Amino acid sequence: MLQSLTGLALALFMWLHMGFVSAILISEDVAWAVARFFEGYFFLPRPQAWLVSSFVAVISLLFALHALLALRKFPADWRQYRIAATHGSRLRHGDTVLWFVQVATGFAMFFLAPVHLYAMFMHPDLIGPYASADRVWTGGFWPLYLALLFAVEVHGSVGLYRLAVKWGWFEGGDARASRRRLKIAMWGLIAFLLTLGLTTLMAEIRMGVEHAPRAGERYVPTWQRGVTAAEEAR
Amino acid sequence: MSRRLKISVFRHNPRDPQSVPRLVDYELDEQPGMTLFIALNAIRDTQAPDLNFDFVCRAGVCGACAMVVDGRPGLACRTLTNTLPDAFSLYPLPVFRLVADLSVDTGRWMRELAERLQTWVHLEAEPELDRLEARMEPALAEGVYELDRCIECGCCIAACATAQMREGFVGAVGLNKIARFRLDPADTRADADFYELIGSDEGIFGCMSLLACNDLCPKELPLQTQLAWLRRKMAGQGIRWLRRR
Numbered sequence: 319m320l321q322s323l324t325g326l327a328l329a330l331f332m333w334l335h336m337g338f339v340s341a342i343l344i345s346e347d348v349a350w351a352v353a354r355f356f357e358g359y360f361f362l363p364r365p366q367a368w369l370v371s372s373f374v375a376v377i378s379l380l381f382a383l384h385a386l387l388a389l390r391k392f393p394a395d396w397r398q399y400r401i402a403a404t405h406g407s408r409l410r411h412g413d414t415v416l417w418f419v420q421v422a423t424g425f426a427m428f429f430l431a432p433v434h435l436y437a438m439f440m441h442p443d444l445i446g447p448y449a450s451a452d453r454v455w456t457g458g459f460w461p462l463y464l465a466l467l468f469a470v471e472v473h474g475s476v477g478l479y480r481l482a483v484k485w486g487w488f489e490g491g492d493a494r495a496s497r498r499r500l501k502i503a504m505w506g507l508i509a510f511l512l513t514l515g516l517t518t519l520m521a522e523i524r525m526g527v528e529h530a531p532r533a534g535e536r537y538v539p540t541w542q543r544g545v546t547a548a549e550e551a552r
Numbered sequence: 553m554s555r556r557l558k559i560s561v562f563r564h565n566p567r568d569p570q571s572v573p574r575l576v577d578y579e580l581d582e583q584p585g586m587t588l589f590i591a592l593n594a595i596r597d598t599q600a601p602d603l604n605f606d607f608v609c610r611a612g613v614c615g616a617c618a619m620v621v622d623g624r625p626g627l628a629c630r631t632l633t634n635t636l637p638d639a640f641s642l643y644p645l646p647v648f649r650l651v652a653d654l655s656v657d658t659g660r661w662m663r664e665l666a667e668r669l670q671t672w673v674h675l676e677a678e679p680e681l682d683r684l685e686a687r688m689e690p691a692l693a694e695g696v697y698e699l700d701r702c703i704e705c706g707c708c709i710a711a712c713a714t715a716q717m718r719e720g721f722v723g724a725v726g727l728n729k730i731a732r733f734r735l736d737p738a739d740t741r742a743d744a745d746f747y748e749l750i751g752s753d754e755g756i757f758g759c760m761s762l763l764a765c766n767d768l769c770p771k772e773l774p775l776q777t778q779l780a781w782l783r784r785k786m787a788g789q790g791i792r793w794l795r796r797r
Contacts, residue, residue: 319757319787390753391760398717405646405713408623414713414762484761486780493777497763 321387322481324380329474329481331377336471336511339450340518342525346447347539353445370442378435381427388424412501413483416476423473430466434459447537448529454519455526456533463519471511479504555582558639559591561603565652575641576600588628588642589617592654604653612770615705618645619654625710627770645710658706665722669749671729676740688737699732699778701771708765708775720754724765724775727756731778734785743789751786759783 342349356373357365393399406414437453438445444453454460482488482500490496529535557580564573578595589610596603608614610629617628620643622636648656665671688696708724709715715723730750733739750756759779766775 319790393717401716402713405716408620409711409764410623411711411762411764411767413767414764417713417760417762480761483763483776484759484780485783486777489777489780493774497776 321384321390322484324384324387325477326481328377328380328384329478331380332470332474333511336514336518340514342447342450342521343518346537347541349447349450350537350539353450357442367442370445371439374435374439374442378432378439381431381435385424385428392421392425413480416480420473420476420480423469423476426465426469427473430462430469433462434466447525448532448535449537451522451525451529452533453526454522456530460519460523460526463522467515467519468512471515472508475504475507475511478507554584555638556580557582557591557633557636559595560639560641561595561600561654562641562643563603563653564650565604566650567652582633586633588619588621588631588633591633592628592642604651604655606655613703615658615703615770618658618705618707618710618770619643620645620710625707625768627705627707630770645706646716647709648706656706658704661706661709662704662725665726666729669722669726669730671726671733673733673736673739674741674745675738686738692735692737696732696736699728699735699773702728702732702773703771705770707768707770711764711768713762713764714758714760718754718758721758722750722755724759724769724779726750727759727782728773728775728778731782734782743785744793747786747789747793750782751790756783756786 338352341352351360354360354365356370357367358369359365393402402418406418437459444450454463479500483497486493488496488500559578559580560575561578562573563571563576565571578599580591580594580598583590589607592603592605596605605619605628606616607629608616610617612627612630615627618625619628620626620641621628621631622640625645628642642654644650644654644656645658648658648661651657702725704725706725708728712721712723715721727750730746733741734743734746752758756779761779763776766773766779769775
């Protein structure tokens with residue numbers, strides 16, 4: 319049950335995460351405001367980047383706990399791997415294949431996610447329009463994010479579908495019909511999140527390429543530019 | 553014009569020291585309305601008199617003829633050859649002890665499961681045989697009967713990756729039985745008693761919800777619903793225990 323709970327929490331968090339990062343598609347100012355909001359910029363006397371680090375630590379712990387619990391279900395030895403592979407290929411059964419997808423994407427995330435989490439934990443202040451774009455392009459993170467995007471969105475959406483059928487959520491009077499609907503929703507969710515994620519990543523890459531000569535420069539929101547210029551003139 | 557079927561049949565007799573596991577191809581002409589029961593009998597009559605396979609009822613009631621048909625477990629007597637490609641394979645069910653060729657001993661496995669999960673109605677006192685049974689609401693009786701339709705064919709076990717990978721896993725057949733007795737008001741066991749039987753990774757928490765059991769059950773039992781229901785009940789019991797501690 320703990321595996322289900324941690325998985326649910328992580329999957330829902332990743333929806334929010336996608337919402338936050340895709341703010342760059344609206345405008346650079348919105349992306350800047352979202353990033354600063356989590357540092358307490360709008361409600362504390364001074365922004366506190368450690369708030370973001372703390373949240374990253376909580377997510378990392380949830381991720382580690384979920385991975386630890388999920389490991390119980392992985393094939394444990396060569397015999398089990400061989401049985402699972404033979405069984406899966408012969409059976410031609412959709413939900414069994416989905417579980418293999420979960421194992422593969424989960425395994426990929428063991429290695430991909432910690433790189434991102436560590437970077438966010440150590441440099442929580444480097445989240446923002448220019449800082450993120452510099453990390454993506456100049457910092458060479460874009461291949462990692464591309465792989466992570468597919469792994470996370472597929473794993474999360476398939477995981478939510480599997481949670482629903484595992485615990486009997488939204489089952490109604492006709493379990494077969496509701497399962498068909500849940501599966502359609504799962505594919506729809508994967509398509510939507512991948513489209514949004516790829517569009518966001520493309521926007522970050524484009525901005526990173528343009529900003530590469532000035533990599534390291536921090537973004538100043540439009541409403542503060544006059545103030546900053548005046549301060550510099552003084 | 554009828555099709556010429558090519559059926560690759562697993563052949564092996566573990567009691568014969570000379571026997572080597574192998575696939576043997578048999579060809580025959582498909583007839584209208586032909587089931588695998590008819591096809592296998594035709595093969596045994598004309599090509600392989602020593603071919604072993606089990607049949608009793610020929611009507612999907614006994615479960616004896618379960619085998620892996622073209623990669624998927626099913627009942628041979630209920631499988632029409634016109635639903636299969638021109639060439640396909642037949643294997644015995646995995647997990648169960650192989651008797652020979654397509655014949656397996658599901659009986660011993662099911663018996664051990666029944667003893668382990670205590671799949672019988674538990675009463676607090678000896679029943680008074682000269683008194684009428686306690687009445688049961690028709691809807692509840694229907695619910696119990698629905699789960700009692702399991703014929704223990706073993707298809708759910710053969711369809712389940714968990715059951716094949718992990719020897720002690722009780723599978724949908726075992727969990728469905730527990731759901732049946734949990735539903736039955738005549739059984740006096742509480743959730744705590746059922747938790748002792750299936751509240752582990754060998755029971756309901758080992759199930760990975762791949763749902764091949766639900767999708768390939770020849771009796772179309774509502775296994776997805778039952779497994780989810782049992783999971784909720786057992787999780788609730790686990791939480792109650794944690795609170796008490």
